[in-house]
Amino acid sequence: MEVVPGGVTYPRGFTAAGVACGIKRSGRSDVALILSDRDALAAGLFTTNVVKAAPVLLGAELLRHHPGNVRGILTVSGVANALTGPQGVADNRLLLSRTEEALHLPAESLLPACTGVIGPPLPVGKVLAGLPALSRQMRRGREPDRHAAHAILTTDTHAKMVAVRGRLADGTLVRLGGVAKGSGMIAPRLAAPHATTLAFLTTDARVRPGTLGRLLSHAVDRTFNMVSVDGDTSTNDTVYLLANGAAGGGYAENDPTFRSMVATALERLARAVARDGEGATKLITVTVQGARTASDARSAARAVVGSTLVKAAIFGADPNVGRIACALGYSGARVDPERMDVSLVTSRQEVPLIVAGRPAAGLENGHGRRVRELLLRLDEVPLQIRLHAGRASATAWGCDLSYSYVQINAAYHT
Amino acid sequence: MEVVPGGVTYPRGFTAAGVACGIKRSGRSDVALILSDRDALAAGLFTTNVVKAAPVLLGAELLRHHPGNVRGILTVSGVANALTGPQGVADNRLLLSRTEEALHLPAESLLPACTGVIGPPLPVGKVLAGLPALSRQMRRGREPDRHAAHAILTTDTHAKMVAVRGRLADGTLVRLGGVAKGSGMIAPRLAAPHATTLAFLTTDARVRPGTLGRLLSHAVDRTFNMVSVDGDTSTNDTVYLLANGAAGGGYAENDPTFRSMVATALERLARAVARDGEGATKLITVTVQGARTASDARSAARAVVGSTLVKAAIFGADPNVGRIACALGYSGARVDPERMDVSLVTSRQEVPLIVAGRPAAGLENGHGRRVRELLLRLDEVPLQIRLHAGRASATAWGCDLSYSYVQINAAYHT
Numbered sequence: 058m059e060v061v062p063g064g065v066t067y068p069r070g071f072t073a074a075g076v077a078c079g080i081k082r083s084g085r086s087d088v089a090l091i092l093s094d095r096d097a098l099a100a101g102l103f104t105t106n107v108v109k110a111a112p113v114l115l116g117a118e119l120l121r122h123h124p125g126n127v128r129g130i131l132t133v134s135g136v137a138n139a140l141t142g143p144q145g146v147a148d149n150r151l152l153l154s155r156t157e158e159a160l161h162l163p164a165e166s167l168l169p170a171c172t173g174v175i176g177p178p179l180p181v182g183k184v185l186a187g188l189p190a191l192s193r194q195m196r197r198g199r200e201p202d203r204h205a206a207h208a209i210l211t212t213d214t215h216a217k218m219v220a221v222r223g224r225l226a227d228g229t230l231v232r233l234g235g236v237a238k239g240s241g242m243i244a245p246r247l248a249a250p251h252a253t254t255l256a257f258l259t260t261d262a263r264v265r266p267g268t269l270g271r272l273l274s275h276a277v278d279r280t281f282n283m284v285s286v287d288g289d290t291s292t293n294d295t296v297y298l299l300a301n302g303a304a305g306g307g308y309a310e311n312d313p314t315f316r317s318m319v320a321t322a323l324e325r326l327a328r329a330v331a332r333d334g335e336g337a338t339k340l341i342t343v344t345v346q347g348a349r350t351a352s353d354a355r356s357a358a359r360a361v362v363g364s365t366l367v368k369a370a371i372f373g374a375d376p377n378v379g380r381i382a383c384a385l386g387y388s389g390a391r392v393d394p395e396r397m398d399v400s401l402v403t404s405r406q407e408v409p410l411i412v413a414g415r416p417a418a419g420l421e422n423g424h425g426r427r428v429r430e431l432l433l434r435l436d437e438v439p440l441q442i443r444l445h446a447g448r449a450s451a452t453a454w455g456c457d458l459s460y461s462y463v464q465i466n467a468a469y470h471t
Numbered sequence: 472m473e474v475v476p477g478g479v480t481y482p483r484g485f486t487a488a489g490v491a492c493g494i495k496r497s498g499r500s501d502v503a504l505i506l507s508d509r510d511a512l513a514a515g516l517f518t519t520n521v522v523k524a525a526p527v528l529l530g531a532e533l534l535r536h537h538p539g540n541v542r543g544i545l546t547v548s549g550v551a552n553a554l555t556g557p558q559g560v561a562d563n564r565l566l567l568s569r570t571e572e573a574l575h576l577p578a579e580s581l582l583p584a585c586t587g588v589i590g591p592p593l594p595v596g597k598v599l600a601g602l603p604a605l606s607r608q609m610r611r612g613r614e615p616d617r618h619a620a621h622a623i624l625t626t627d628t629h630a631k632m633v634a635v636r637g638r639l640a641d642g643t644l645v646r647l648g649g650v651a652k653g654s655g656m657i658a659p660r661l662a663a664p665h666a667t668t669l670a671f672l673t674t675d676a677r678v679r680p681g682t683l684g685r686l687l688s689h690a691v692d693r694t695f696n697m698v699s700v701d702g703d704t705s706t707n708d709t710v711y712l713l714a715n716g717a718a719g720g721g722y723a724e725n726d727p728t729f730r731s732m733v734a735t736a737l738e739r740l741a742r743a744v745a746r747d748g749e750g751a752t753k754l755i756t757v758t759v760q761g762a763r764t765a766s767d768a769r770s771a772a773r774a775v776v777g778s779t780l781v782k783a784a785i786f787g788a789d790p791n792v793g794r795i796a797c798a799l800g801y802s803g804a805r806v807d808p809e810r811m812d813v814s815l816v817t818s819r820q821e822v823p824l825i826v827a828g829r830p831a832a833g834l835e836n837g838h839g840r841r842v843r844e845l846l847l848r849l850d851e852v853p854l855q856i857r858l859h860a861g862r863a864s865a866t867a868w869g870c871d872l873s874y875s876y877v878q879i880n881a882a883y884h885t
Contacts, residue, residue: 108800108808140796140830142809175793176830287779289794290801365701365779366880373881379589380703382554386522387704394522395556416554416590460874466780467787 058314060321063220064202067234068261070094070303073201074194075208078187080135080173080180088184089208090156090191091236091257092129097301099127099168100269102277104294111138111145111179112169113293115153119165125266128166130257130297131156132209133184134238135173139292148179155181159188170255170295172211172238205236209255212240212465217329219322223314229306231262231315235322239330240286254281256296256326258319262309263302272310272319273298280323283355283453285363286334287462331454332437336461340437341371344402345390346450347443353390354451357442360388362455372457374432376425378410378417381440391446398443401431407441472728474735477634478616481648482675484508484717487615488608489622492601494549494587494594502598503622504570504605505650505671506543511715513541513582514683516691518708525552525559525593526583527707529567533579539680542580544671544711545570546623547598548652549587553706562593569595573602584669584709586625586652619650623669626654626879631743633736637728643720645676645729649736653744654700668695670710670740672733676723677716686724686733687712694737697769697867699777700748701876745868746851750875753785754851758816759804760864761857767804768865771856774802776869786871788846790839792824792831795854805860812857815845821855 066073073091080087101120103113112133120127131153138145153167171179194201206216217237224230239254264272277296298319300309309315332340343362348354361367364384370377381399385392399411408428409417417424432438438457480487487505494501515534517527526547534541545567552559567581585593608615620630631651638644653668678686691710712733714723723729746754757776762768775781778798784791795813799806813825822842823831831838846852852871 106797106800107806108796137793140793140808140825140828142828175791175797177835289778289780289797292793292797292800364703366703369877369880372877375881377589379551379554379706382522383520383589383703383706386520386706392521394554411554414554414556421591458877458880460877463783463786463872463874463877466783466872467789 058221058223058318058321061220061222063199063234064206064218065091065234065236065257065259066197066202067220068232068259068303070261070301071234071259072195072197073205074191075204076187076190076194078183080133080183086204086208087134088187088191089132089205090129090195091205091259092195093299093301095301095303096125097127097299098125098264098266098269100273100298101168102273102296104291106290106292108139108292110171110293111141111149112171113295115146115149116168116170116295119168123165126163126166127168127299128162130168130170132170132255133179134209134211136171136177136179137173137175137293138171138179139175141178145179148181152179152181152184155185156188160192168297172209172255172293175292209236209238211238212335213238213333215333217326219325221318221322223318225306225309225312225314227307229304231260231304231309233258233260233318233322235326237326237330240333240335254294254330256281258298258322260300261303262300262315263304263306264300264310265308268310269298269300272316276320276323279320280327283359283451284327284331285359285453285455286331328454331456334456335465336459337456338459339371339435339457341440341455341457342437342452343440343442344450344452345442345444347445347447348449349391349447351449351451354449357385357388357390357392357444358451358453360384361440362453365458368455368458371432371438372459374429376410376420376428376432378420382411385442392444393446396445400441402439402441472635472637472732472735475634475636477613477648478620478632479505479648479650479671479673480611480616481634482646482673482717484675484715485648485673486609486611487619488605489618490601490605490608492597494547494597500618500622501548502601502605503546503619504543504609505619505673506609507713507715509715509717510539511541511713512539512678512680512683514687514712515582516687516710518705520704520706522553522706524585524707525555525563526585527709529560529563530582530584530709533582537579540577540580541582541713542576544582544584546584546669547593548623548625550585550591550593551587551589551707552585552593553589555592559593562595566593566595566598569599570602574606582711586623586669586707589706623650623652625652626749627652627747629747631740633739635732635736637732639720639723639726639728641721643718645674645718645723647672647674647732647736649740651740651744654747654749668708668744670695672712672736674714675717676714676729677718677720678714678724679722682724683712683714686730690734690737693734694741697773697865698741698745699773699867699869700745742868745870748870749879750873751870752873753849753871755785755854755869755871756851756866757854757856758864758866759856759858761859761861762863763805763861765863765865768863771799771802771804771806771858772865772867774798775854776867779872782869782872785846785852786873788843790824790834790842790846792834796825806858807860810859814855816853816855
């Protein structure tokens with residue numbers, strides 16, 4: 058298995074484009090289309106928020122009825138189409154069917170996604186007016202990968218793409234591509250069917266009908282569901298995986314290489330979302346080892362990466378290890394305060410922060426200064442926590458809390 | 472019942488003082504003592520964080536053994552005495568017993584509390600050196616009330632005090648005083664016995680042994696446990712209530728006036744803690760009505776007041792109502808997205824924000840501008856939410872998220 062340059066059109070049979078339809082005030086591109094040249098099997102995970110955006114309700118419904126006849130994903134960025142009620146669903150349905158007509162696609166073959174401001178109606182007319190340009194630009198390659206990746210962004214500062222290839226046990230070369238957005242309102246708790254993180258994977262692997270959902274769910278639980286920027290679980294979170302079988306060969310869903318390709322692509326995208334958290338200056342990676350159960354490991358890792366105080370301390374390069382211990386204490390995980398160890402583990406060194414429940418020696422003096430210098434230098438802060446309560450482990454990704462986060466979110470809407 | 476000026480020494484038989492022992496680098500006062508001139512019944516609630524500070528472990532133990540022979544509370548501010556293990560408990564025990572000796576108090580009659588940086592050991596010597604000054608200054612009145620209130624602060628910008636008096640059904644005049652601190656690491660989840668919010672109540676009411684804990688727990692669940700500044704549940708949260716019976720008369724624990732005095736005092740202190748949240752420019756009050764159950768009402772109110780995105784929007788006076796709907800959606804409460812109403816309700820007007828699950832008309836235009844102007848003007852932002860799912864209600868208190876929060880917490884420790 059190998060990570061290669063590329064995005065959603067890296068697998069065979071996929072094309073993409075992104076255009077500006079005048080929805081974002083900035084004038085940036087705001088509508089993305091990803092297409093497969095043949096029917097694809099699709100699986101989707103959507104937000105568990107009870108207040109679900111119209112594209113979430115509609116996407117879940119379409120996947121219930123036509124999981125095997127999917128031709129693509131139409132994403133509108135700039136409006137969430139949430140708090141829009143039945144009219145919002147009708148608007149999105151109309152947009153999809155008009156797009157299908159314009160592009161000579163079968164009815165109900167497109168999946169919807171939206172991200173942006175909650176409240177305003179979907180600007181159907183603006184998107185439809187952009188269809189001719191979108192249709193002309195549909196193609197494979199690095200450029201359309203980038204165009205699609207940019208068109209789904211909101212407050213993100215970077216496009217997020219991934220491409221992986223690998224050889225199945227039967228010798229078939231399969232490819233997988235992906236794209237994601239996510240910067241604020243990020244604490245996805247995606248369930249089947251349930252994620253404003255958007256992440257779309259495409260693959261030319263052949264997959265047996267009915268198996269894609271579980272495979273996706275398993276991988277998302279360990280990747281996107283372990284990302285937190287601000288603890289707010291969005292109304293619009295959506296992850297789609299489209300498998301069009303263009304690679305031929307045997308079924309891939311149980312092939313270890315294919316499964317690790319899905320996991321790798323999602324982890325790369327999840328890390329990219331965390332690193333590009335609103336206002337973030339550092340990526341924070343929290344690995345919990347020795348937890349009693351997997352659920353304990355996940356809770357502990359999520360609590361630390363989600364703690365506002367830990368995030369602010371890391372922004373300030375402040376070795377305030379008490380806040381890490383505090384977050385472990387309220388995480389709900391079974392933690393023995395007298396046994397927990399916390400370190401900063403870089404590729405070059407392991408720097409103790411908490412040893413058997415006590416602050417590491419010298420943290421108030423020389424050691425503390427060294428930790429501070431290290432924190433200032435690190436672009437990624439890798440916290441490793443050992444609970445000595447069992448054998449389960451988990452990793453969570455997040456980012457620091459900076460002045461920019463406040464600025465972005467105090468001025469986002471008006 | 473009447474709220475009057477005063478603090479912890481307002482009830483008969485109580486004295487207090489606060490002195491500077493050189494623990495805070497600022498040189499501000501950092502040790503506070505509250506004493507009763509006779510044995511008091513005491514109840515305590517402590518943090519549910521698994522990583523408990525030494526004074527929390529010790530305070531809970533003392534209350535288990537001697538709930539009826541309490542003479543006072545010794546608070547050290549500047550260090551949390553957390554992550555200090557058995558040595559931390561031994562240090563705090565030594566501090567209390569030396570203080571009892573110096574002030575000729577019975578053994579094990581003082582309760583401990585600490586707040587401040589997690590990690591460093593309790594500076595027992597510094598506190599002991601301050602005892603003579605503390606002892607000389609013990610008295611009743613507005614000045615010692617203020618001194619004690621200031622000495623327990625950390626990043627707080629204001630002292631927090633309350634005093635209430637009322638007449639029991641049998642004609643007895645009873646008094647109740649209180650003091651609190653709390654600015655960051657504020658999301659108390661206090662349980663019996665369990666709350667770095669500190670809040671101490673004193674009363675001269677006569678209370679039957681064994682009844683104080685439940686009374687306190689009931690009131691704290693509706694007040695301090697409904698406050699969130701940053702979602703981080705501290706290692707040190709502690710609420711104590713001391714009742715010394717100096718008012719005489721009948722037992723007060725079931726008297727409606729006395730119960731409402733306790734509730735009123737705690738609500739005043741809880742609001743003061745929320746208003747003084749780190750970096751706060753506005754108090755946010757969220758009242759949920761028409762919830763299916765009390766638990767739903769509490770979850771919904773806490774989710775909205777705790778949402779980082781709602782807090783940032785209010786700091787920016789941004790009528791971003793989608794964030795409120797989003798928080799209700801992930802709160803865990805049973806919410807019908809098509810029925811929820813949200814308004815700003817001031818003493819003069821009710822301003823709709825969400826009506827039956829849709830953004831109020833004009834929110835993108837003229838109405839939005841009016842809401843924005845109102846938000847800019849309001850010192851307290853009173854959000855009222857109606858769920859139309861039942862008859863339960865709850866109120867939660869919090870504050871906005873400003874640049875100062877980030878500054879305070881990026882630079883707190885070093």
